[in-house]
Every structure is written in C-alpha cells, then in structure tokens.
Amino acid sequence: MTTVTRFAPSPTGYLHVGNLRTALFNFLIARKSGGTFILRLDDTDPERSKQEYADAIKEDLEWLGLTWDRVERQSDRLDRYAAAADSLRDAGRFYECFETPTELDLKRKKQLNMGKPPVYDRAALNLSEAEKDTLRSERSGHWRFLLNQERIEWTDGILGDVSIDAASVSDPVLIRGDGQVLYTLASVVDDTEMGVTHVVRGSDHVTNTATQIQIIQALGGTVPAFAHHSLLTGPQGEALSKRLGTLSLRDLRARGVEPLALLSLMARLGSSQPVELAGSIDELADGFDIANFGAAPTKFDENDLFPLTARHLHGLPLAAVQDEIAALGVPGDIAGPFWDVVRENIGTRADIADWWTLCRDGATPVIEDEDRAFIEEALAMLPDPPYGPDSWGTWTAAVKEKTGRKGKALFMPLRKAVTGRAKGPEMGDLLPLLQKKPG
Ligand code: GLU
Secondary structure, eight states: OOOOEOOOOOOOSSOOOHHHHHHHHHHHHHHTTTOOEEEEEEEHHHHHOHHHHHHHHHHHHHHOOOOEEEEGGGGOOHHHHHHHHHHHHHTOEEEEEEEHHHHHHHHHHHHHHTTOOOOOOOOGOOHHHHHHHHHHHHHHOEEEEEEOOOOOOOOTTEEEEEEEEEEOOOOOOOOOOOOOOOOHHHHHHHHTTTTOOOEEEEEGGGGHHHHHHHHHHHHTOOOOEEEEEOOOOOTTTBOGGGGGGBBHHHHHHHHHHOOHHHHHTTTTTTSSSOOOOOSSHHHHHOOGGGBBSSSOOOOOOGHHHHHHHHHHHHHHHHHHEEEEEHHTOOOOHHHHHHHHHGGGGGSSSSHHHHHHHHHHHHHHHHHGGGGGGHHHHHHHHHSSSOOOHHHHHHHHHHHHHOOOOOHHHHHHHHHHHHHSSSSSOOOOOOOHGOOSOOO
C-alpha cells in the first residue's frame, strides 16, 4: 500500500515552527517510503481564510524544499462534505440541535457546578418534529455527530496505546447553523477519500482523533495510522503559543536561518536521536522514524538555529553561492579566493555582503588610543594594492623591525585597524582581497 500523508494548514496566518514540525514529519514519512505528500488547505472558514496566506504557506514550504505531490483545497470540495453529511444522516448518526452559544454555555456551567464533565447532554435528541419546526422558524440548527458511547482505542505512533471514553466527549458539531462545514467533517472526508494512510499532527488533536475514528467508521472509510507529536515550548518549558507569531518561518528566513539548519533541528528535536546537521532532505528522510519521538513537551530554542546555519554555510562549495557573490559585484577572478577566505567567518548569508563591502571599500578602523601613533607609523609603511600572498608577512615583519612590537601587541591593533574587527580570516589571506589601501 502506498503511503499517503498530508499537511493540512488553515490559510489563516503564516506558518510557524510549530506547524513546521507537523509538515516536516508528514513530508518525511512520505518521502522515506516513496509515497505521496498532499498539501491540503483547510479553508472552509471563508471569513478567516485568505489567499495571501495560502500563497505564503506554499512559498514557505518551497523555501524549505518540502514540496508536495498534490494540493487540495477544502473550499473546492463542499459537495463532498454535503454528501457525507447526507450519508451520516441516513445512518442515523447526525442530528440537528438548536441551542445558542449562550444556552450551551449555561449548560456547561451548570454541569461544572454539579461536578459533572461539561459534555453536551443530547437534549436535542428528545425534540419532537413539531418542536424542531418551531425552533427552525426562529433560528437555524447546527448538526452534531452521534457518538457511540464506548471506548475509542488506537495505537498511536508516538503516544502508544490510547483509549478515550466517548461518553466523556461531546458529540462534535460538524455543520454550523450558518451552514459552514467544520474541520472535523471536512478532514475526515478528505482523509478517507484521498486514501490518507498516516496522520501526524499535534497532541492538541488527540480528542479530535477519537471522534474522527468513529466518523470515519460511520462513513465506511479506513482508519489511518495516527501519531500525535508533543507541542513545542520555549527553552524554559514556557508556553510558546504567544510567541509563535514571532517564530514564523518567514521571520526566521529574514533572520538568515538556512532551510537545512531548520529542518535538521526540527527532524530530531524531541526524539532520542541527536541533532545533527544533515547534508540533504533525503538524508533526513532516511534517518527518520516517528517511533523515536517522545510524548513530553519539546523545548525549542531559536538560538540553536544559528550555529547550525553557520555550519551549513561553512561547508558550502563556491557553486552554491556563486550567483549571490556575483550579484554583490565580486569580480569573477576573485570569487573563489573571496569565498574561501570568508566562509568560515559568516553566521548568515547577509554576512557575505559585509565582508565584500570591507574588501571593496575598507572598514572603519578601530584603533585604541594607545595604538594611534603605532598604527599611523605602520600604515605609512604599507604600499598601495594590489597585495599578494606575502604582503601581510612582509609588511608586519617591517613594522615589527621598526617599532619593536611583536605577537598580539603587533598583530591585533593592525587587524582592528584594517578590518574594524577583532576577529576574522587569516590576515595574510584577506589582504590580497582588499581593493583599496586601508586607513
Ligand atoms: N487544519 C487543521 C489544523 O491546522 C488540521 C489538523 C489535522 O491535521 O487534521 O489544526
């Protein structure tokens, strides 16, 4: 059987690291087994769903290389959901209710006051046809799925054996009073009709899964394998939900995070395997096994992304950055030496431009007061460019001879005067790239 997975975001906002975990796990499962990965846009809410977000979701996934084999939009499939609703109605598993949100709230409060779980009491099942007609003339009804009150069980790919008492769960509303099909019905119909074999999603969906299993069975579908990953927290275990807005994939991209760094972290975080920088997505897929993930909340620290990003960049061959380097205006004959000299010294791609600006225009020198005379003297001894591989050695030897300085006291002030920084590439390698005399 071909593996079919799906990532099903609602296009109501930008993707963030939490969504990425879901997208990546589903993608890797399909990729590892040569299966199909579906991008499904859960856009049945016409008020909140926006084309701009649907486009952004695709753009973010493409940036990461999480390409999909098929894209589906729930708004194109409303007739399928209506047909499923009819079939549930025919099977006696669908019933119309008329309580307003305020009435439901009141019922819940009463139940809680009496120490009972706030489960919908199924009062609507006792309405006569005449009573329903009267209510229908006042307001539009919503539709609930009638759960069989028995234990719902499945073996979860991450949580292990799960058992939920359906009697502890309210019959889920599948169609709202205004006719809007809700996620639970649409998702089940899609999973069934699209042959989805594996569903990985956040542990906030565990109760949904229990009800969905019964709906799938009522529709005669095959229940997929489910796995619920833990939710991400901040580094101290704090809830991440409020901060997810600043952890959108586009923000991380703008801050220079590299796709493979992000994917490498997310494919391992919360698992028993160590985080390692992968060379490709296929390498991540080969080593991926959902069984390695634990149920405990997973700590995410965005700062972990930057060392991985730097490591990824340090390993890139010239060919991978050639276009960018050319776009900065680096002459073709020095592109290779320039990349070799700077790559170990960049944290993100944006740093490449900074190094080129330094080579082309020079830096604002950093000179300590006590070094002022020394630097003036030293710079007077430096000829105009071009500089060769021996220029630095020849110059510093002459400066040493003249000033008597040596070691760090000789080299560090010169480095800071020439580059404006205390750290950087070997000066002997950097000097030949300078287009102007420093100072
Ligand atoms: N649109 C749902 C969500 O974003 C999909 C959940 C699921 O994977 O079924 O939560």
